[in-house]
Amino acid sequence: MRDIKIEKIVFNVGCGVTTPIENAKKVLEDLTGRTVVIVKTAKRSTFNVPKGKKIGCMVTVRRDFDSLLKRLLSAKENRIKASSFDGVGNFAFGIKEYIDVPGMEYDPKIGIIGFDVCVTLTRAGYRVKHKKLNRKVGKKHVITNEESMKFISEKYGVKVE
Numbered sequence: 001m002r003d004i005k006i007e008k009i010v011f012n013v014g015c016g017v018t019t020p021i022e023n024a025k026k027v028l029e030d031l032t033g034r035t036v037v038i039v040k041t042a043k044r045s046t047f048n049v050p051k052g053k054k055i056g057c058m059v060t061v062r063r064d065f066d067s068l069l070k071r072l073l074s075a076k077e078n079r080i081k082a083s084s085f086d087g088v089g090n091f092a093f094g095i096k097e098y099i100d101v102p103g104m105e106y107d108p109k110i111g112i113i114g115f116d117v118c119v120t121l122t123r124a125g126y127r128v129k130h131k132k133l134n135r136k137v138g139k140k141h142v143i144t145n146e147e148s149m150k151f152i153s154e155k156y157g158v159k160v161e
Contacts, residue, residue: 004089004143004151007122009065012039013115014056021054023110027098028059032068035059070156072117075100078158082149085160089143091152092118121148 011032013024025036039056041049049055061068073080075095085091096114099106121143149160 001124001141004121004123004147006065006069007062007120009061009069010118010120011059011061011115012056012118013058013113016055017049019113021057024113024115025057026107026110027113027115028057031098031101031104032059032061034061069119071102073156073158074102078156080152080158080160082145082160085145085148087145089121089145089148090119091121091148092116121151 011028013019013028015021015024021038025038028034028036036057036059038054039058041051041053041055043051072095076093080091080093084093094114094116095101097112098104098110098115099112123141123143152158153160
């Protein structure tokens, strides 16, 4: 019950109004091989972006992500900052250029696009928090920062700085 595993990896590209959505979509499709979801604004924000405007795209990977995560970590030279970990054991990092990832080649039609990677860690018994009942995960069962850093460094050989 105490074993930590990866639940999902979420990729996100925020395009705003300057980067074409098609380019970001192509990068994520080439990287993951999965269907990309276009993200639209929910309401008019303080940046005066109209409601329903396409501002980015994202992909969630829930299976077969070991080799993909190794490639992404090698793009970051197997180093992650300690500040990238949150209070419940998840971590996130950004990749400035998609060509930093091994196996990705530069496409002049796309240009240079970066993306964010968010990794969610879990333990057996975490389904309780997704149920509609008023149940919570116990304090001793929550993944701490130290445990998640140890898991990543042992399983993937990442140096946490």
